[in-house]
Amino acid sequence: MENEINNILIFGTNIKTEKDKNSISPILDAHPEIHQWNIDLEDIDSVLRIESETLNAEQIIKLITEQDYKCSELSE
Amino acid sequence: MRTRDTNKEEIVKLNAIRLLVEKGIEGFSMNRLAKESKISVATLYIYYSDKEELIKKIGIEIGKRFFDEMAKDFSPAMSFKEGLYKQWENRSRHTQENPLDVSCWEVLTHSSYAEEILEESLQNFKIIMGQFFKNAVERKELIPTISKEVFWSVAYGPLYSLLRFERDGKNFGGEPFKLNKEITNEAFELVLKALTP
Numbered sequence: 001m002e003n004e005i006n007n008i009l010i011f012g013t014n015i016k017t018e019k020d021k022n023s024i025s026p027i028l029d030a031h032p033e034i035h036q037w038n039i040d041l042e043d044i045d046s047v048l049r050i051e052s053e054t055l056n057a058e059q060i061i062k063l064i065t066e067q068d069y070k071c072s073e074l075s076e
Numbered sequence: 077m078r079t080r081d082t083n084k085e086e087i088v089k090l091n092a093i094r095l096l097v098e099k100g101i102e103g104f105s106m107n108r109l110a111k112e113s114k115i116s117v118a119t120l121y122i123y124y125s126d127k128e129e130l131i132k133k134i135g136i137e138i139g140k141r142f143f144d145e146m147a148k149d150f151s152p153a154m155s156f157k158e159g160l161y162k163q164w165e166n167r168s169r170h171t172q173e174n175p176l177d178v179s180c181w182e183v184l185t186h187s188s189y190a191e192e193i194l195e196e197s198l199q200n201f202k203i204i205m206g207q208f209f210k211n212a213v214e215r216k217e218l219i220p221t222i223s224k225e226v227f228w229s230v231a232y233g234p235l236y237s238l239l240r241f242e243r244d245g246k247n248f249g250g251e252p253f254k255l256n257k258e259i260t261n262e263a264f265e266l267v268l269k270a271l272t273p
Contacts, residue, residue, distance in 0.1 A: 010118035010122065012117075022188060027223035037127055040106065042127045042128070043105055043106045044105065045117055047117065047121050074116065074117055
């Protein structure tokens with residue numbers, strides 16, 4: 001548990017609806033380096049949370065913006 | 077390297093309970109929780125994957141605290157009178173000492189989260205109380221044919237009504253009210269009379 005939190009990346013997005021979510025799900029689901037992900041559609045930031053031991057923020061941002069969604073890393 | 081700040085985590089939990097009580101589940105927002113806890117949204121999401129997970133975890137913790145309080149100095153081997161009285165004492169203390177916990181529990185157990193939260197937090201409590209009732213019926217200290225809902229209403233309803241008067245400091249007519257041992261015992265004796273064969 002203590003180590004896990006080092007592999008979490010947090011982004012604000014404009015992925016607002018279930019439909020939006022479904023359109024990016026296949027890419028995130030299929031990505032071999034993404035251990036787990038979820039989007040909180042309930043909150044205004046539409047926070048995307050990624051668990052990955054190898055990917056960095058830029059790589060995730062590229063992945064999402066390529067699908068025509070906005071994505072920026074939220075700072076701690 | 078990130079480390080968990082347990083102090084911050086406690087602040088987040090307390091604020092979450094307060095916000096759930098104030099805003100309800102619909103009005104509760106992770107963004108606001110982060111702001112009021114003086115942490116970034118990102119930090120909050122490192123600890124909790126989303127609003128749903130946070131609410132479930134908070135609910136299960138409240139439920140476990142409640143269970144620990146109810147189980148204090150209580151044993152299913154106690155006589156019905158002794159055991160029920162202990163439940164009254166424990167419930168009374170818990171309700172008066174943790175008003176926010178109690179209000180939040182009320183919100184969560186009347187929501188779509190209820191089933192999951194109850195199942196995880198009260199499993200052990202259910203087993204203990206089940207054993208207590210079984211013993212009471214076997215010893216002929218409790219009437220055997222009573223539905224769960226009626227039992228609960230008769231056994232604890234009067235106590236929670238009195239606790240509500242105590243919380244408000246007055247009765248339904250606006251007259252001042254203070255719950256003391258004498259009043260509690262008076263109600264308890266009547267409850268016992270109703271439930272004993």
